[in-house]
Amino acid sequence: MGTTESSIVDSARARPGLLLVALLGGLLLVDLAAKLAGVDLGPIGGALSADRLGSNLWSGVVIGLVIGLAGIGLSMTYSILSFANFSHGDLLSTGAFTGWGVAFLIAGFGDVPLRALLTVGDAGSATPGDIGAHVLSTPLAILVGLLAAFAVTAVVALALDRAFYKPMRDRDGISILIASIGAALIVRYVIQFVYGSDRRGVTASVEASNLAFGPLGISVNAHDLTIAVAALGLMLAMHFMLQRTKLGTAMRAMADNKDLALVTGIPAERVVTATWIIGGGLAGASGYLYVLLRGTIQFDFGWLLLLLIFAAVILGGIGSVYGAIAGGLVIGIVFTTSTIWIPSDFNEAAAFAVMIVMLLLRPEGLFGGVSTA
Amino acid sequence: MSDASPPSGEGGSPADGSAPESATAALIDAARRSDLGLVLGTLLLVYLAATLLTFTDGLNSVVGLMRTLTFLGLVYALAALALNLQWGYAGLFNIGVAGFMALGVYTMGIVVRSPDPAFGPPGFGLPLPVGIVAGMLMAAVVGLLAALPALRLKADYLAIVTLGISEIIRLFLQSSAFDTFLRDTLGVGTGGGRGMGMPQNPIRELFLVDGQAGTPTALGDLIFGVFGESGLGISNTILIDWAYIAVLAAFVIGFYVLLERLGRSPFGRLLKAIREDELVADSLGKNVDLIKIKVFVIGCALMGLAGILWFGSQGNVSPTPQFMPVLTFYVFIAVIIGGSGSNTGAVLGGIVFATVLFEGPRRIGSSLRDVIDAETPPSFGDALVSLDPTAFLAYATDNIAPLQFVFLGLILVFIMHRRPDGILGDRIETAAAVDLSERPSGGETDE
Numbered sequence: 001m002g003t004t005e006s007s008i009v010d011s012a013r014a015r016p017g018l019l020l021v022a023l024l025g026g027l028l029l030v031d032l033a034a035k036l037a038g039v040d041l042g043p044i045g046g047a048l049s050a051d052r053l054g055s056n057l058w059s060g061v062v063i064g065l066v067i068g069l070a071g072i073g074l075s076m077t078y079s080i081l082s083f084a085n086f087s088h089g090d091l092l093s094t095g096a097f098t099g100w101g102v103a104f105l106i107a108g109f110g111d112v113p114l115r116a117l118l119t120v121g122d123a124g125s126a127t128p129g130d131i132g133a134h135v136l137s138t139p140l141a142i143l144v145g146l147l148a149a150f151a152v153t154a155v156v157a158l159a160l161d162r163a164f165y166k167p168m169r170d171r172d173g174i175s176i177l178i179a180s181i182g183a184a185l186i187v188r189y190v191i192q193f194v195y196g197s198d199r200r201g202v203t204a205s206v207e208a209s210n211l212a213f214g215p216l217g218i219s220v221n222a223h224d225l226t227i228a229v230a231a232l233g234l235m236l237a238m239h240f241m242l243q244r245t246k247l248g249t250a251m252r253a254m255a256d257n258k259d260l261a262l263v264t265g266i267p268a269e270r271v272v273t274a275t276w277i278i279g280g281g282l283a284g285a286s287g288y289l290y291v292l293l294r295g296t297i298q299f300d301f302g303w304l305l306l307l308l309i310f311a312a313v314i315l316g317g318i319g320s321v322y323g324a325i326a327g328g329l330v331i332g333i334v335f336t337t338s339t340i341w342i343p344s345d346f347n348e349a350a351a352f353a354v355m356i357v358m359l360l361l362r363p364e365g366l367f368g369g370v371s372t373a
Numbered sequence: 374m375s376d377a378s379p380p381s382g383e384g385g386s387p388a389d390g391s392a393p394e395s396a397t398a399a400l401i402d403a404a405r406r407s408d409l410g411l412v413l414g415t416l417l418l419v420y421l422a423a424t425l426l427t428f429t430d431g432l433n434s435v436v437g438l439m440r441t442l443t444f445l446g447l448v449y450a451l452a453a454l455a456l457n458l459q460w461g462y463a464g465l466f467n468i469g470v471a472g473f474m475a476l477g478v479y480t481m482g483i484v485v486r487s488p489d490p491a492f493g494p495p496g497f498g499l500p501l502p503v504g505i506v507a508g509m510l511m512a513a514v515v516g517l518l519a520a521l522p523a524l525r526l527k528a529d530y531l532a533i534v535t536l537g538i539s540e541i542i543r544l545f546l547q548s549s550a551f552d553t554f555l556r557d558t559l560g561v562g563t564g565g566g567r568g569m570g571m572p573q574n575p576i577r578e579l580f581l582v583d584g585q586a587g588t589p590t591a592l593g594d595l596i597f598g599v600f601g602e603s604g605l606g607i608s609n610t611i612l613i614d615w616a617y618i619a620v621l622a623a624f625v626i627g628f629y630v631l632l633e634r635l636g637r638s639p640f641g642r643l644l645k646a647i648r649e650d651e652l653v654a655d656s657l658g659k660n661v662d663l664i665k666i667k668v669f670v671i672g673c674a675l676m677g678l679a680g681i682l683w684f685g686s687q688g689n690v691s692p693t694p695q696f697m698p699v700l701t702f703y704v705f706i707a708v709i710i711g712g713s714g715s716n717t718g719a720v721l722g723g724i725v726f727a728t729v730l731f732e733g734p735r736r737i738g739s740s741l742r743d744v745i746d747a748e749t750p751p752s753f754g755d756a757l758v759s760l761d762p763t764a765f766l767a768y769a770t771d772n773i774a775p776l777q778f779v780f781l782g783l784i785l786v787f788i789m790h791r792r793p794d795g796i797l798g799d800r801i802e803t804a805a806a807v808d809l810s811e812r813p814s815g816g817e818t819d820e
Contacts, residue, residue, distance in 0.1 A: 017522075084529045115754035123754025164786050173529055174466055175789055178709065181702055182785030189778035194753045197775075307540055310533050345548035352537040359530055360522040 017361045028341065035340070048340060056336045062224045064312075064332020065231035066293060070286035070305070071312040071324030072238060073157075073279025079255035079319030080275050081169075083176035087160065087184035088283055089306030093299060094156050094187060095284020096291045097195050099149025100133075100202055106141035107133040120297060122196035132204045135226045135292075146230060146288055153284020154277040160187070161276045184303065192299040199298040202291055227289045234285060235325055238278070242321065247274055255319055308335070308348070311355035317365020326366060330354070408717040415721060416443070419728045426736055436607050438736070440614050442728045447621040448683035449731075450723030453707040454628040454716060455675035461714035462636060463668045464648040466528045469519070470676055471700040472539025473512045475692060477677025478571075478684045479546055481508035483561045485572040494552065494562030494569050501572060508681050509674040515542075516673025517666065524665045536698060546692040568691025571684070576617045580609070617686060624682055625720060628675065632716050635671075644668055648714075703731070706781065709788055712795025722795065730781055738773030745770060 035048035074088045097120055104117040108131035116124030117131065135142045164183050168176050203223065210219040242248035253261040254271050262268055290305065291297045312331045316323020331351050338350040358365070420439055427434040452470060459465040485504035486496025499507075515538075523534045545551045549565035556562045563569060580593035586609070589597055593609075600607050635641050643664055646654040655661045684690045703726065710730075711722025747767045750756040756768035769776060788795065 084533065115752075115758050119752060119754040123752040123758075164790075167790055171793075174532075175793060177529060177532065178705070179786050179789040181705070182782040182789065185702075185778050185782030185785065189775035189782070192775040193769075193772060193779070196752055307533075307537060311537070314530075314533065343548065343550035345550050346544065349541045349544040352541050356523075356534050356537050359526060359534055363526060363530060 017357075021357060021361065032340070053337070053340070056340065057333060058220075058224070060333035060336035061329060062227055062293060062332070063335060064329035065228055065235075065325075066286050066290050066328075067305070067309055067312045067332055068325035068328020069231045069234060069289070070283050070309045071316070071328050072235070072321050073281075073283045074309055075313045075316070075319055075321055075324040076251070076255070076275050076279045078313065080251065080258075080272065081165070081176070082258075083173040083180065084310070086177060086180045086306065087187055089302040089304070089309065090184045090187040090191070091153050091157055091280050091283040092287030092290065092302030092305060093191050094287070094302075095149035095153035095281075096287035096297055096302070097191055097299075098152040099145040099284065099288035100291060100297060102148035103133055103138075103141045103145025104131050106144055107131055107138040119195055120202065121200050122198075128201045128204045133202065134204045134206045135222050136206050137204070142226065142292070146285055149284040149288035150281040151284075153287070154281035156187070157276045157280020157283070158273065161272070188300055188303055195299060197299055199296055201295060202297050203295045223292050223295075227293055230289055231286070234282060238282070238321065241278070247271070251275065307355075308351055311351055314355050314363075315358050315366055317367050320365065320367060323365050323367050330366075411717065412720055412724065415724055416446070419446070419724070422733075423736075426740060432605060433607050433611070436615075437611050440611050440618065442732055443618050444614065444621065445727035445732060446724035447618060447625050448679065448723075449704065449707050449727040450625050450720040451621070451628060451679040451682060452676065452704040453711065453719040453723040453726075454625070454632055455672050455679050456704050456708050457711075457713060457716060457719040458632055458635070458675065459669060459672035460708065461719070462632075462641065462644040462648060463665060464528070465524070465665060465669055465672075466532045467535045467669070467672070468532050468698070468701050468705070469535030469537075469539035469542075470704050471696045471698055472535075472542035473516060473673045473676040474680025474684065474700070475539075475542055475546060475690075475696040476515055477508035477512045477680035478690055479508075479563060479569065480511040480677075481505055481681045481685055482569045482571055482690065483563070484508070486561075486569070488560070490556075490562075492570070494564040495556070496561050501575060504572070505678070505681055509677045512677025512680070513670045513674035516670045519673075520666045520669040524662060524669065536701075539696075539698060539701065543692045543696050546696070564691075566691065566693065568689050570689050571687065574617060574686050576620060577613055579616065580613050621682060624678075629716055629720060636716070640664070640667075706730070706785055708795075709785065710795055715795070718795055730777075730784065734773055734777040734780060738770045738777075742767065742770040742773075 032048070032053075036050060036053065070088070070092055073091070074085060077083070077085045077088070100120045101118045104112075104120060105114070108117050108126070112126040112130055113124050116122075116126040121128065121131070132138060133141055133145075160183050164179055165176060168179060211222050211225060240248075242252060250261070250266045250271050251274065253264070253266055254268065258268075261271075287302055290301070294301075308331055309328075312327035313324050314327070315330055316325070316327030331354070334354050335347050335351050338347045342350060419442055423438045423442055424435050427438050452474065456467070456470055459467050481501075481504040483494075483496045484499050484507045485501050486492075486494065486498070488495050488498045519535065519538050523531055526534065546563050547566050552563045552565040578590075580590060580596065582588040582590055589609075596612055597609055599605070600612055601609055636644075643654065643659055646657075646659070647661055647664060651661055684695060707722040707726040708719055709722070710725055711718025711720070745763060745767050747761075747763045749767045749771045750759060750764050753768065756765045759765070
């Protein structure tokens with residue numbers, strides 16, 4: 001199936017679906033406009049303040065940036081190693097726990113026992129308030145924690161590759177996918193064993209945590225701003241790496257056409273190593289930022305986020321780094337703005353539904369299968 | 374199956390006793406001779422281990438542990454068989470098993486539950502068989518809706534779509550808004566995050582009038598008299614559970630026979646042809662899409678039934694701990710252990726997974742914990758700081774659950790590395806009806 005059909009037949013088959021989606025999208029937009037204007041037109045319309053829409057959009061962008069950042073690594077391993085890595089979500093948790101351990105160490109050094117700091121509050125009875133980690137009060141700790149999250153997760157991702165994936169390099173995608181489920185179980189439950197299973201608060205609360213931008217009349221949560229700046233910075237760094245360095249070119253070549261890349265003499269294993277270091281590191285950093293966003297940490301949060309990250313990657317077209325970022329933003333915004341129409345129980349389901357519809361109607365993604373360009 | 378082997382453990386089987394030195398060799402030998410022998414032999418080994426673990430606590434504990442292990446082994450075998458039809462026969466990588474099982478059991482619950490909202494979420498109050506059929510149909514219909522477009526996708530995309538569907542199903546069942554919506558429109562409910570009580574198990578009514586404890590029927594009187602408190606001292610609940618296990622065993626055999634017959638039919642040969650090479654099957658003029666949809670729908674209906682038999686007997690179902698995607702991966706591990714494509718492997722994989730990998734480490738961990746004479750440190754950090762290996766061991770045995778999952782992950786990776794075909798993988802059913810590996814000698818027939 002799918003080998004001989006012409007694209008015309010394919011798009012003709014897809015058209016009723018696309019039409020339906022376009023109609024639904026149009027209806028939602030009209031409804032949104034009616035809601036903002038405060039007009040009630042039978043089933044559509046209602047009341048919605050511009051403030052609420054604005055704050056929904058902003059939090060959607062922040063979540064979307066974190067998911068997009070996590071999606072970069074997933075997308076890279078998908079295109080360069082040709083398998084869906086189910087242990088990617090647990091790399092987020094790895095980065096979050098190790099990074100916050102380091103951040104706590106710096107923020108609370110001397111006042112709180114070491115074991116409480118390094119286990120992110122699992123041992124001992126120190127509360128987040130005692131440790132006092134917040135970007136406004138301990139900016140250095142938060143920054144070093146982010147770097148530590150990147151570094152440790154890169155090492156863990158590389159170790160997983162050497163131990164589990166390297167011996168399977170020439171196997172089919174499904175076999176490696178299954179092995180990655182095994183790797184996910186191992187990482188997740190080692191984290192639970194070491195850091196405990198309970199959900200706990202991480203960030204301290206400080207006075208006036210909202211930064212007001214006087215002339216613009218908006219105020220932004222300091223953590224949200226930190227996340228946006230850090231995520232955008234990492235994405236920009238990624239962009240320059242891909243476009244300006246020899247390694248980046250080699251990566252794009254590997255993703256685009258592996259055989260051709262090998263023929264031209266690109267050192268495949270070195271590119272794979274770099275992929276794991278960068279992809280894993282970005283996953284760890286995004287896990288760390290996600291905890292900064294939520295303020296709480298739990299051993300399986302990365303796993304629970306994995307499907308949303310997949311949704312972002314699929315939306316942008318598997319294999320495309322820029323697509324993953326765009327997909328992350330779309331998923332983040334769907335996640336937060338869908339609550340305007342549906343109960344908040346379903347916002348995650350809405351994000352998954354967007355992913356499924358995308359896969360069915362346009363499996364090549366938003367940008368039509370441009371891989372890592 | 375379980376009835377055939379008396380729950381006494383120490384009886385042993387002559388097949389096991391004859392070759393105690395090389396147990397694995399004997400097992401593999403038995404595998405080649407008899408599938409049933411292999412499954413029963415595995416069960417007996419499990420029973421032997423269960424007896425060793427609990428014989429100090431008396432017969433009731435021994436039989437109780439055997440009951441738990443057999444129940445889990447059989448329900449995993451059911452789910453693994455259903456998955457084997459989709460994955461092993463047709464190569465459809467469906468990781469939404471948990472969702473389809475949830476659909477089956479929830480639909481059954483809604484159809485059968487009393488319409489009176491006084492007892493929790495109301496239902497339609499129809500008889501149980503109607504509920505079971507409705508549950509299977511619902512799983513099949515949702516499977517059809519998922520399959521129609523999704524089967525055009527590549528295997529790993531199909532995996533992500535089915536995982537997404539399974540999560541959407543769970544989130545809907547979890548949602549109180551969906552519960553309210555159903556109550557307002559159809560007058561039935563799901564119970565949201567609190568879950569739903571399951572209808573009375575008819576097996577219980579065989580032994581107890583109206584299922585009330587203390588009012589046994591004639592059969593109940595007889596059985597309880599011989600094996601129960603006044604006889605061998607086994608508690609009534611455990612006896613009733615064993616009767617249900619017999620029903621489960623009958624269903625496992627039913628699934629097995631159905632799948633074997635399906636596999637040997639022309640339809641089954643087509644399935645294997647698609648698994649081996651889709652392009653060839655397509656080129657031969659077979660309607661590959663239609664066949665894939667059919668097998669996906671049948672598999673989903675069987676998953677629905679497996680969900681009903683498994684969770685429907687558990688008293689209460691709730692979406693979040695029970696139908697998380699990890700359940701799907703358990704079933705996958707069971708199929709992978711047995712070797713995808715082999716029905717006997719699926720049954721065996723279900724039993725081995727549930728007993729050796731799932732329940733085994735917990736039981737052994739708690740037994741070890743009883744031996745260690747030390748207080749459990751409250752956290753890993755404390756255990757490490759104490760620099761006391763005994764305290765660390767106490768922490769490890771008290772937190773055996775995460776270690777067990779680490780172990781499961783290692784097993785999964787190990788199997789994918791070393792034995793991607795599973796324990797019985799070499800018996801993967803060939804696509805051809807005749808054995809192609811043995812060529813007829815001589816070429817004179819070509820004329």
